[in-house]
Amino acid sequence: MIAVFLANMSLGQETEAPEDPAEIPFALPRSGPFNPADIDIGNETAIADWFRSAHANAAAEAFSHWDDDGEVQAACATCHSGEGFRDFHGLDGSEPGVVDGTIDVGGVVDCGTCHNAGLAQVTEVTFPSGLVHPVRGVEASCLTCHQGRSAGTDVAEAIGDQELDAPNPDLRFINPHYATAAATWLGGYGAAGYHYQGQDYSGRFFHARPVETCNSCHQPHTLEVEFEACTTCHQAEEPAAIRIARQSYDGSGDTDKGISADIQSNADLLLEMIEAYTDDVVGAPVIYDGNRYPYFFADANRDGAIDMADGRPVAYASWTPRSLRAAFNWKLITADPGNYAHNPQYTLELLYDSIADMADPLGVDMEDLNLLR
Incomplete structure (x- = not known):
């Protein structure tokens, strides 16, 4: 009946509308x-x-990297697509623990990633170190995707x-x-970093x-830090300015700055020592470029520029066990x-031990650096 009605309308013929209201082909509800803006x-x-938020930015590299491939690689899909996350945890009815379906490009960390009722059945998350950590509800989403993909145990092996x-x-x-926040947060318990023999490491913060x-700290949708709660106990203008200790870890003696400054200073020192070690001890200088994988590149002629071969940067291939773990x-x-908020103690411990390890072959006296672990 509807087909006849529409056909007659297209021919300009007057036709009475069907009497059965259920068969009237309305494009919008009749109360419109x-x-x-009023809905x-x-x-x-x-x-x-x-x-x-960054979770919704489909144009970001985290979600658009596979666009030319037509599908997201299974190894990456768990965290780079809501569809892949649901597949991995079996929230779509598939086998949990593996991404076994084709994951289309264009996905993001969508509502169903964190608001899926099936998350109540996910009670544990396995970390790269092998740690199996208990989780509740939406914790499964955060800890699945912010744990990194390698651990210090991989380096040791x-x-x-x-x-x-x-x-x-x-x-x-x-x-x-x-974005390894969960790995940092669990500290030595999660064993994300390379742990030097004979050293103890702070656990979960x-x-x-x-x-x-x-x-508790991040607004779940914008992901922004809700700083107002911090001011209940801390006096600072921003999270990075919060100081958690009355002692200086970076040797500066300045305890008015945030602990993040100590961490950044020691991290800068460690990178400088890695670069000096590859040049002075190994005889094969390395250059770090954070904008392209694998980040560490060769500089065989010591001209301060990354070596190129066939139009591509030459990855650094003169690693020693000491430089690799640092x-x-x-x-x-x-x-x-x-890191300064997720687990500052563990972060400082990893930095100190790595610096101390690099200092030995470089002939640097740790006491002269005046660092604290």
Whole structure:
């Protein structure tokens, strides 16, 4: 009946509308028209907040990297697509623990990544170190995707019992990956960093008990830090300016600046020492470029520029066990811009031990540096 009605309308013939209201081909509800601004959307604010967050930025490299491939690689899909996340945890009915479907490009960390009812059934998350950590609810989303993809145990396995200062062309930089907040937060318990033999490392950073989850500090949709709660206990203009100790860890003696400054200073020192070590001890200088993988490149002629071959940068291939483990720790720490809040003690310990390890072959006296662990 509807087909006949529409056909007659297209021919300009007058036809009575069907008597059955269920068969009337309305494009809009009969109580319209509507002004979109007058339509109430219950979670409008949450959607708007999410839309301006990094989780929703489909144009970002984190979500557009695979556009030319037509699908997101299975190894990456868990954290770089809401569809992949649901596949990995079996929230779509598939086998949990593996991405076994084709994950289309164009996805982001969408609402269903954190608001899926099935998350209540996800009770543990496995970290790169092998740690199986218990989680509750939306914690599964945060800790699945902000744990990195490598741990210090991977570095230890790669270097084995090789001579510490002997270059090995088979060694390659091991990347802890990006935004490793959860790995930093769990500290020595999560074993994200390379742990030097004989050293103890601070465990999970509990902070103050009411502030012990990701959502305790981060607005869940914008991802911004809700700093007002910090001022209950800390006097500072911004999170990075918060000081947690009355002692100086970077040797400056300045305890008026935030602890983040101590961490950054020691991280800068460690990178300088890695560069000096590759030049003076190994005889094969390295250059770091954070804008392209694998980040560490060769400079065989010592001209201060990355070596090129066939129009491509030459990856550094003169790693020693000593430089590889220090570079891993440095990258792990700098990959988490919030390390000073997520676990400052563990961060400072990794930096100190890495600096001390590099100082030995460089002939640097740690006492002269006046650093604290």
